[in-house]
Amino acid sequence: MQVRISTKNNTQIMCKDLDSEIVTHNQTFELAPTWHKIIIPLQRTDVTDIEIGGESIKHCLNSGVNTDNGYEIWLHGNPAEYFSRISKCIAQEDLLRFKNLKNKYLITESWNETVEGDFIPTSVKQFFATGEGPYWYPKDDFHNLPYIEYDGDVDTDIELDEDLQFIDTKFYGQGQCKSLKPQPVLPTIRLDQIKNQKLRNTMQQFGFTDILQMQYVELQPNSVLPIHRDDFTYEDGKSIIDGPTQLYCVLSGDSKGIKFKFKNVGLIDVSKPIFINNCRFVHSLVYTGNIPRGVLLAYGIRQAR
Numbered sequence: 001m002q003v004r005i006s007t008k009n010n011t012q013i014m015c016k017d018l019d020s021e022i023v024t025h026n027q028t029f030e031l032a033p034t035w036h037k038i039i040i041p042l043q044r045t046d047v048t049d050i051e052i053g054g055e056s057i058k059h060c061l062n063s064g065v066n067t068d069n070g071y072e073i074w075l076h077g078n079p080a081e082y083f084s085r086i087s088k089c090i091a092q093e094d095l096l097r098f099k100n101l102k103n104k105y106l107i108t109e110s111w112n113e114t115v116e117g118d119f120i121p122t123s124v125k126q127f128f129a130t131g132e133g134p135y136w137y138p139k140d141d142f143h144n145l146p147y148i149e150y151d152g153d154v155d156t157d158i159e160l161d162e163d164l165q166f167i168d169t170k171f172y173g174q175g176q177c178k179s180l181k182p183q184p185v186l187p188t189i190r191l192d193q194i195k196n197q198k199l200r201n202t203m204q205q206f207g208f209t210d211i212l213q214m215q216y217v218e219l220q221p222n223s224v225l226p227i228h229r230d231d232f233t234y235e236d237g238k239s240i241i242d243g244p245t246q247l248y249c250v251l252s253g254d255s256k257g258i259k260f261k262f263k264n265v266g267l268i269d270v271s272k273p274i275f276i277n278n279c280r281f282v283h284s285l286v287y288t289g290n291i292p293r294g295v296l297l298a299y300g301i302r303q304a305r
Contacts, residue, residue: 001077003031006049007042014039018112018131031077035133037109041070044098052079059095060086063136065102074134089136105136106145110266115259115286119222127227127284128261135264143243146265146281150273154202156251158296160216162196168215177217184213186236188300206247206273207302212237214298219253221292225285230278244277246299253293260285270295 005027013025016037050057064073076082110132168177188210194200232238260268263282
């Protein structure tokens with residue numbers, strides 16, 4: 001489909017596809033029917049219109065962001081797909097005039113990712129290889145946010161054996177898991193009931209007042225967690241779990257060897273602690289580190305979101 005970008009001053013356009021390949025174009029060019037990030041080396045005020053297949057995108061012109069590289073906006077070579085995604089994700093009121101959407105939305109970018117190894121099932125390779133482009137998640141819609149980043153440093157040298165004494169034989173995938181209790185069921189456990197003081201202090205640092213479940217999951221090198229969603233449909237504590245509530249904190253292993261993808265989100269950065277929405281988002285993980293990876297998972301009641 002032909003794209004035409006009108007600006008106050010003539011310029012070259014950079015077009016980045018989902019394989020992260022960048023091609024430079026003049027202001028009129030052909031766009032394949034997939035998502036592309038367009039970088040216009042001007043500010044938003046210098047961009048007057050964008051047409052896809054001869055049709056103006058109108059107020060969707062305000063869906064991009066000003067950056068040091070210029071105005072960055074996602075486009076799709078199929079205008080029906082483009083308008084459908086924008087309408088689904090961004091409130092019309094937020095497009096009527098240009099504003100910094102990052103103040104109201106968590107903007108995610110899903111690219112085509114390559115995972116290699118004979119140990120990886122075809123379905124997982126295809127899952128990672130299928131980029132879905134941009135999504136905008138309203139920050140005030142807590143339950144539908146894919147994740148919330150934790151801002152702070154954590155001592156990962158924590159003793160867990162005193163509290164995590166249940167071996168979880170139902171863990172989904174190639175992980176070895178031990179838990180605080182057999183199932184994430186009510187009642188919750190008060191923080192002062194956690195035996196190990198350092199673990200108790202760490203959970204308090206994360207804002208927890210009560211714990212519904214806590215788990216330590218270890219993956220060996222060259223391991224996979226298949227495509228799944230953590231399903232708490234029939235658990236009585238599901239209201240506590242709903243949303244980006246599960247703490248994901250890597251305690252050991254090579255965090256650079258972890259590829260963790262959420263559908264409609266892309267790769268999740270687990271190099272530092274993060275709260276993830278593992279019950280509303282389908283996901284998969286591939287670990288290629290040279291030593292076992294250990295991660296602490298926890299969900300419960302927190303003081304602040």
